Amino acid sequence: MKAKLYERGVECFLGSGMTSLPINSVFEAPCSIKWMQIIGRCSIGAFSYAVSGHYNNVTIGRYVSIGEEVSVGRGNHPVQWLSTSPFFYIGDKMFSTGGDFSGSDQYNQFRPDTTSYNGFFAGAETIIENDVWIGHRAYISPGVKIANGAIVGAESVVTKDVPAYSIVVGNPARVVKTRFAPELVERLLASRWWTLAPWQLAGIDLSRPEVSIDEIERRVSNTPMYDPGKIHLSDLI
Numbered sequence: 001m002k003a004k005l006y007e008r009g010v011e012c013f014l015g016s017g018m019t020s021l022p023i024n025s026v027f028e029a030p031c032s033i034k035w036m037q038i039i040g041r042c043s044i045g046a047f048s049y050a051v052s053g054h055y056n057n058v059t060i061g062r063y064v065s066i067g068e069e070v071s072v073g074r075g076n077h078p079v080q081w082l083s084t085s086p087f088f089y090i091g092d093k094m095f096s097t098g099g100d101f102s103g104s105d106q107y108n109q110f111r112p113d114t115t116s117y118n119g120f121f122a123g124a125e126t127i128i129e130n131d132v133w134i135g136h137r138a139y140i141s142p143g144v145k146i147a148n149g150a151i152v153g154a155e156s157v158v159t160k161d162v163p164a165y166s167i168v169v170g171n172p173a174r175v176v177k178t179r180f181a182p183e184l185v186e187r188l189l190a191s192r193w194w195t196l197a198p199w200q201l202a203g204i205d206l207s208r209p210e211v212s213i214d215e216i217e218r219r220v221s222n223t224p225m226y227d228p229g230k231i232h233l234s235d236l237i
């Protein structure tokens with residue numbers, strides 16, 4: 001599977017068993033999933049990467065940079081049930097063990113009554129838009145939206161939506177500044193420059209967007225959107 005992903009433009013450093021890559025994963029090449037532990041549905045856009053950490057029910061846009069040991073969309077435990085333990089809502093064995101312990105037969109046969117299951121384990125969808133940078137060991141709560149161009153500082157705990165082009169830090173994360181002036185932010189968002197590949201922006205001084213915004217807007221309006229198609233893991237099985 002790693003070889004198939006590699007040939008289609010997805011860099012993957014997971015172990016040979018691919019045990020932490022769900023079948024409903026969707027990718028847009030080129031991208032890199034490195035050592036991500038993907039537990040539930042995950043979609044990753046072109047030119048994005050994440051180094052490591054835990055990912056569940058998350059949609060990641062283009063040009064997203066995610067550091068080491070980041071947690072995104074970890075599911076909650078039920079707080080109104082008899083117990084918060086997953087023993088009572090996961091429809092499978094919790095642990096992989098041998099059978100030489102008291103209650104092993106009952107343990108291996110037990111499956112909880114999940115008729116009242118309400119989706120808390122899967123977690124609400126977390127959306128990370130385009131050109132987002134998330135620092136090492138940040139924690140992103142389920143259901144949060146991190147808007148285009150935002151930056152999340154290392155070890156921050158994000159519990160609510162993050163505005164476009166803002167920089168948030170701390171626990172809980174709070175906005176400390178905005179990357180650009182409001183007028184430039186508005187033009188960058190309207191341009192949707194991330195619909196282009198890096199080579200489609202060649203010749204533009206991207207280190208000074210305040211100077212280059214006119215050319216960026218012209219380039220986007222006169223260039224077809226980069227569209228490599230979606231890679232559905234289920235199609236590669």
